[in-house]
Amino acid sequence: MINQQNNYRMTKILKWAGILLLAILALLAVVLTVNTLSLEKPKPSETQETQLWEFPQMAKRLSKAISIETVSQDEPTEIDTTKFIAFMGFLESEYPLIHSELELTKINELSLLYRWEAFEHSEKKGLLLAAHYDVVPAEGYSLAQWSHPPFAGEIADGYLYGRGALDNKQSVIGVMEAVERLLERGYVPNRDIYLALGHDEEIGGMMGARAIADHLEKEGVTLEFTLDEGLVVTRGIVPGVERDVALIGLSEKGFVSVKITVQAEGGHSAFPGEESAITLLSEAILRLQNNQMNPSLTPPVRAFFQKIGPEMGFVPRLIIANLWLFEGLFLNNLLGNPSTASIVRTTTAPTIVRAGTKENVIPGQAEATVNFRILPGQTIEDVMNHIESTINDPRFTFEKTKLYSDPSPLSSAESEAYQQIKRSIGKVFPEVIIAPSLMNAVADARHYTEISADVYRFAPMVLESEDLNRIHGIDERISLKGLQKIPSFYKNLLKSNSVRKID
Structure with missing residues (x-):
């Protein structure tokens, strides 16, 4: 009799345990499903640019920039500084308004820091656009494998070929084109804007970006944000995602x-x-x-x-x-x-x-x-x-070894600066998904983290998987179709920090 009662109790306990387990599983299924359905697809940008500015000299000037062999070498005595001096002369001749209206400071003779002063005293902290004009070598056995000479800047089959086309002269020329055009149209900034063009990023940036950051710190300059090269608009690279994805680096390894x-x-x-x-x-x-x-x-x-x-x-x-x-x-x-x-x-x-x-x-x-x-x-x-x-x-x-760096601090994906970058991307690439991410490589960006509240890493160009091996590789090239988008992005970002001057 006692055994029957115990069996009955055990059967009842197991029954209720089973019911409880089923209820937990059902609740878990509901939670999982609700969470899954709550992931909404990002909508295309509603801020697509309606009146595009043309930058007719972009391809020609980038071609010329590529033809100047500003090659960084691990051994400083092997660097031909005359080419770097020639590149600075090229910028001065092509962008006269920048060189007449912005304050230029040369850092260690070969890096350039431009200050575009706010039109009146502003409590806003400045922003800095960074790029570098040095490139890695293209030499040895690989030269014979190039379809076009690496320092000719040749245009063929809808592409501009040459060392620096993707890393990073396209950003240098894109920034300069945008600022020159804004100056032509009478825009002035509502905060100090700095353009930092480093000459040694490919060998660590210690004499370029690091020295620029040190100079700004000594001058008491603090920045709301810095934007440097890094991640891009990817096409067919993110597994399982058909749409283009614009990645904004919040940090780098x-x-x-x-x-x-x-x-x-x-x-x-x-x-x-x-x-x-x-x-x-x-x-x-x-x-x-x-x-x-x-x-x-x-x-x-x-x-x-x-x-x-x-x-x-x-x-x-x-x-x-x-x-x-x-x-x-x-x-x-x-x-x-x-x-x-x-x-x-x-x-x-x-x-x-x-x-x-x-x-x-x-x-x-x-x-x-x-x-x-x-x-x-x-x-x-x-x-x-x-x-x-x-x-x-x-x-x-x-x-x-002599060159090393801890991971950079994490920048905010909620700041107004991030939203400005996001809106500027949306105007030029209206159909893309815009997502924060981590940058695997290293760039000059890390040198500005001590003087800048946030540091972001994004270059406004579309890359497919086959393009990735061209960076520092053979047949580095950039599509002419997307070339206009580079200065357009920087123009939009700068316009959001400027006002149209009224004479």
């Missing part, structure tokens, strides 16, 4: 390269031991590759997926709308693809290995340089600790 050195007994190759400097180094690199630093969804990446999620299929939308439940699953999926893995973790890339000088001698030392691109929320110190704990061998030494 840090970087450090670490030289890892190990010493072990060397000798004649006829009598190898169980291990050598080479085998020890190889095993250490594998340990680093197989034991990566912890991934995470940083705020700009999380915001990026919240913006593009509505454009995806139901299952990705379901996951993105309910990251409180699916974040681990989502991260694992992103880690499965190198391009998406790079935005959710600090990456590890062995780039240089040196050991041995003779084929029959086992070297007593081997070294490798490993490059880390550091996720916001982690630091160079974290990377160094990770390397030491992962390799965990006293025979190894670790040394940072």
Whole structure:
């Protein structure tokens, strides 16, 4: 009798537990569905520009700019400064109003800082548009693979070819075209506007952008925002999204390269031991590759997926709308693809290995340089600790190379400055999705974070996947069709910070 009562009670408990479980599952299904449906698709811009300004000299001037070989080299003595001086002369001759009405300060002789003074005293903090006019080399075996000479600035098949067409002379000329045209039409700014053209971004920007920022800080200048190159309008690059996506970088990853050195007994190759400097180094690199630093969804990446999620299929939308439940699953999926893995973790890339000088001698030392691109929320110190704990061998030494930087601070996606950039994009690219994101590469932008409340990274041009390898690569080129959009974007951004002068 007692057993029957116990069985009855247990059956009743299980019944109510099952009902409760079903209710929880039903409630969970409702919550997941409501969250998924709440992700609304971004609407096309309602601020599309109706009266387009023409910039008829844009292609011609960019072509000329490309033809001046302002090549940065790692070794300063190999830099031909006469080309940089020639480029500055070219700007002066092509943009006379800028050079007569704006205050120009040369920083370390080759970088240019223009100040466009507010028409009357303003309590508004200034803004700064940054770009760089140095380029990486185009030399060696790759020269024969170019369809058009890298420094000819040739126009063919609807494209303008040459080193700097995408990085970053298109921004230099776009900014200058916009300001010159605004001056022609009598516009004056309602706050101080700075144009910063660096000459050494490709080798770290220490003598250019860093020195410009230091100069402004000494002058007591603080900025509401800075806009530099970085992310772009992507076409067919974001998986699962058919529309173009304009990405505004809120932050950029840090970087450090670490030289890892190990010493072990060397000798004649006829009598190898169980291990050598080479085998020890190889095993250490594998340990680093197989034991990566912890991934995470940083705020700009999380915001990026919240913006593009509505454009995806139901299952990705379901996951993105309910990251409180699916974040681990989502991260694992992103880690499965190198391009998406790079935005959710600090990456590890062995780039240089040196050991041995003779084929029959086992070297007593081997070294490798490993490059880390550091996720916001982690630091160079974290990377160094990770390397030491992962390799965990006293025979190894670790040394940072001379150029490194922690991740940049996070800029706001809610500020008026961000909204100005967003509206300016919408006027020129009305059908795009506009989303904040994280920049994997590094730029001069990081040098301005100490004097600027927010620093954004966006270049107003459309890139497809095949274009990405052209940056610093063979056949760098830019579409003539989209060339007019570059100065148009900067013009719109500057107009929102200026007034039409009334004589």
